[in-house]
Amino acid sequence: MALSSLLLSLAARALTFLFFLLVIAFLGYCLYIKYIHMKYDHIPGPPRDSFFFGHSSTMLKAMKNDGIIHDKFLEWAEKYGPVYRINVLHYVSLCTYCPEATKEILMSPKYLKEKFTYKRLFYLFGQRFFGNGLITARDHEQWYKQRRIMDPAFSSLYLRGLMGTFNERAEKLMDKLAELADSKTEANMLHLLNCVTLDVISKYNPKNRRYVNEVREACRLLRTTGAKWISERKTAMQNGDEVPKDILTQIIKTASQEENMTEEDEEFMLDNFVTFFIAGQETTANQLSFCVMELGRNPEILEKAKKEVDDVIGMKRDISYDDLGELVYLSQVLKETLRIYPTAVGTSRDVAEDMVIDGIHIPGGVSVFFSSYVSGRMERFFKDPLRFDPDRFHPDAPKPYYCYYPFALGPRSCLGQNFAQMEAKVVMAKLLQRFDFTLVPGQTFDILDAGTLRPKSGVLCTLRHRDYKK
Structure with missing residues (x-):
C-alpha cells in the first residue's frame, strides 16, 4: 500500500513538473513571437487577426470557395506600399514590389530560394516529387551542375531543330479541332491544350485518404516512367541505335560528358524529368487557354493577330523558326497574357543579412516573396492594368523595369522559357491560321488557383473553319 502511494505521489509530481515545463515552454514561445513582432513590426502591413496566428485567418478566408489569395496580396500592396509583412505564428514573410529590390535579390545568386516553400515540393505526401531538381535545389553548386547539364538542350541552336516537333504536335491538335468544328461541338480549350492532364498533382485535400494515395501513386508512376524512359534511351544510345533528336537525348549526351556523375546526380536527372514534364507542359497549356479567352473577348485584337499570321504564314x-521571329504582334499578345495571367505566380528568396528596401530597414533572417501576378496588375506599373493591351509590349514601348517576370529573373529564371514560348507561338499561329472561334456565352472568366493559375471555366469555344474567300 505504501509503495502504491509512493508511486502515485511520484506520478503526480512528474505530471506537475511536466505541466510546469509546458507552461514555461508556452511562455517562452509567446516571448519569442513577441520578439519577432518587435523585430519586424516597423515594416508596414495589415493588422494581425490574432497574436498567435497572425494573418492566417484573413488569408484562409481569401482562399475560401476557390478564391485567389494573390488578389488579397494585390489589395495589400496597393494599401501598404512596395514592401509589407505577413505574420503566421513565429514566421514572418515580406512581399515586395519594389523594382530595385526585385533586381537586387532575384538577379543575385547569393539569395537562396526560400527554404520553407521549396522544401515542400521535394516530397508530396511522403513521395518524392520535384526532389532536388532545378526548381527546388537551394545549394548553388548542386543547382549549377544540373543547370550546366541542362543548358545545351535549351540553347537557341538546339531549339531550332525542334520546330518539326512543335509543328507535328500542333497539327495533332488542329486535327482534333477540325473534328469539333465539323461536328459543331463545343471545345474545352484548356482540356484540349493540356495533352497530359495532371490535375491529381495540383489538388490538395489531405483529409481524403484515398485521394492522398492516388497522389502518391501518381508521383510513383511518373518517376517510374521517367526512370524507364531515361534508362531505355541511354541503352539505345550506347548500342548505337537511332534515337529521337529531342531534349532528353541532348541532356543524356551532355551528362555523359561530365567527369563525375554520381547516383545522386542520376536521381537529380529524374527530378528534372518530373519538373519539365509537369511545369513545362501545364503552364504553357494554361497560358494558351488564357490567350484564347482574351482574344475571344477582344475581337479587334484577334483580327489584328490573324492578319499578322496571314501575312507571315499564309x-x-x-x-519555320524564322517565321516565329516575324510574328511580332503575336509575341506581344502572349506576353500580355502572361502579364495578367502569369501561370506560375511568383518566387521567393531567403534574405539572411540586413538590407534596405524602399527606405525601410529589413532585419536579416526573413523570406521575401515576389509576385508577378501582383506587380503585373498594379496601376503603379501598368496603366489601366486589367485592360488587355498587347501594345504595352510593342518593340518601341518602354520596357517594364523589374515588374514583369512570369519566368522569374536572374540565374534562377526558368530554363525552359524559350522552349515554352516557341511552342505557344506555333500552336497559336496554327489556330489563328485555320479557325475562327467565339466564346460560348454565359461562361465565367474566373481564375482557378491549382498550384498554377488556369481558367476556371476551361474556355469553352465554338469553332469554324476559316473562309479564305472573304
Whole structure:
C-alpha cells in the first residue's frame, strides 16, 4: 500500500513538473513571437487577426470557395506600399514590389530560394516529387551542375531543330479541332491544350485518404516512367541505335560528358524529368487557354493577330523558326497574357543579412516573396492594368523595369522559357491560321488557383473553319 502511494505521489509530481515545463515552454514561445513582432513590426502591413496566428485567418478566408489569395496580396500592396509583412505564428514573410529590390535579390545568386516553400515540393505526401531538381535545389553548386547539364538542350541552336516537333504536335491538335468544328461541338480549350492532364498533382485535400494515395501513386508512376524512359534511351544510345533528336537525348549526351556523375546526380536527372514534364507542359497549356479567352473577348485584337499570321504564314502547313521571329504582334499578345495571367505566380528568396528596401530597414533572417501576378496588375506599373493591351509590349514601348517576370529573373529564371514560348507561338499561329472561334456565352472568366493559375471555366469555344474567300 505504501509503495502504491509512493508511486502515485511520484506520478503526480512528474505530471506537475511536466505541466510546469509546458507552461514555461508556452511562455517562452509567446516571448519569442513577441520578439519577432518587435523585430519586424516597423515594416508596414495589415493588422494581425490574432497574436498567435497572425494573418492566417484573413488569408484562409481569401482562399475560401476557390478564391485567389494573390488578389488579397494585390489589395495589400496597393494599401501598404512596395514592401509589407505577413505574420503566421513565429514566421514572418515580406512581399515586395519594389523594382530595385526585385533586381537586387532575384538577379543575385547569393539569395537562396526560400527554404520553407521549396522544401515542400521535394516530397508530396511522403513521395518524392520535384526532389532536388532545378526548381527546388537551394545549394548553388548542386543547382549549377544540373543547370550546366541542362543548358545545351535549351540553347537557341538546339531549339531550332525542334520546330518539326512543335509543328507535328500542333497539327495533332488542329486535327482534333477540325473534328469539333465539323461536328459543331463545343471545345474545352484548356482540356484540349493540356495533352497530359495532371490535375491529381495540383489538388490538395489531405483529409481524403484515398485521394492522398492516388497522389502518391501518381508521383510513383511518373518517376517510374521517367526512370524507364531515361534508362531505355541511354541503352539505345550506347548500342548505337537511332534515337529521337529531342531534349532528353541532348541532356543524356551532355551528362555523359561530365567527369563525375554520381547516383545522386542520376536521381537529380529524374527530378528534372518530373519538373519539365509537369511545369513545362501545364503552364504553357494554361497560358494558351488564357490567350484564347482574351482574344475571344477582344475581337479587334484577334483580327489584328490573324492578319499578322496571314501575312507571315499564309497557307503554309509548317511554320519555320524564322517565321516565329516575324510574328511580332503575336509575341506581344502572349506576353500580355502572361502579364495578367502569369501561370506560375511568383518566387521567393531567403534574405539572411540586413538590407534596405524602399527606405525601410529589413532585419536579416526573413523570406521575401515576389509576385508577378501582383506587380503585373498594379496601376503603379501598368496603366489601366486589367485592360488587355498587347501594345504595352510593342518593340518601341518602354520596357517594364523589374515588374514583369512570369519566368522569374536572374540565374534562377526558368530554363525552359524559350522552349515554352516557341511552342505557344506555333500552336497559336496554327489556330489563328485555320479557325475562327467565339466564346460560348454565359461562361465565367474566373481564375482557378491549382498550384498554377488556369481558367476556371476551361474556355469553352465554338469553332469554324476559316473562309479564305472573304
